[in-house]
Amino acid sequence: MTSPQIASLSWGHMRVEGQGCSGSYKDCKVWPGGSRAWDWRETGTDHHPGVQPADLDELLTKGIDLLVIGRGMSEALQVPGSTLDFVRGRGVEVTVLQTEKAVDQYNKLAAQGRKVAGIFHSTC
Template sequence: MTSPEISKIAWGSMKVAGQAYKDCKVWPGGSRTWDWRETGTDHHPGVQPADVDEVLKKGVKTLVIGRGMSEALQVPTSTLDYIRSQGIDVLVFQTEKAVQEYNSLAAQGAKVGGVFHSTC
């Protein structure tokens, strides 16, 4: 299974395999809305292990995190440590750069997943 291309990124909008999202999770073979309310996520303290766990369980070797257009979404060291403890590489960027990196890895056939915030 390949990781789907993110075909559009703009403030508050992303498109993956024809589906429109505000914030999204992607993995080899799928994608879905990233609903922060599921885990109580907010800009501070930021991305929690519970936010990424679903994607990590999809067999990814690399996880890309998009922190938002202005990088307002924090990524605590504890979350990075959790991801790495699962044997998964993690890359954290401003969202447009994160999408570019994710798409590049996906195009190379890498088992890549991601969580992306498309506003602040």
């Protein structure tokens, strides 16, 4: 399975396109063969302390080698060191970037056929 492409990104909106996994989201999770909305209420996530291991558990079960995290357009979403350690402890490489840069990086890796997942915040 291949990772879907992020076809468009604007403030508060992302469009994912892939075989059997297309959709429009505010914040989203993408992985080889799938995508879905990232609902912060599921794990109690907020800008501070930021992305939690529980936000990433689902993605880390998808057989990925790389994870790209988008911190928002203004990088308001924090990513604690403990969360990065959690991902690396599962043998997955992780990259954290401003969301526009994160989407570009994710799309490049997906186009190369890499086993990449992403989690993106499309506002602040």
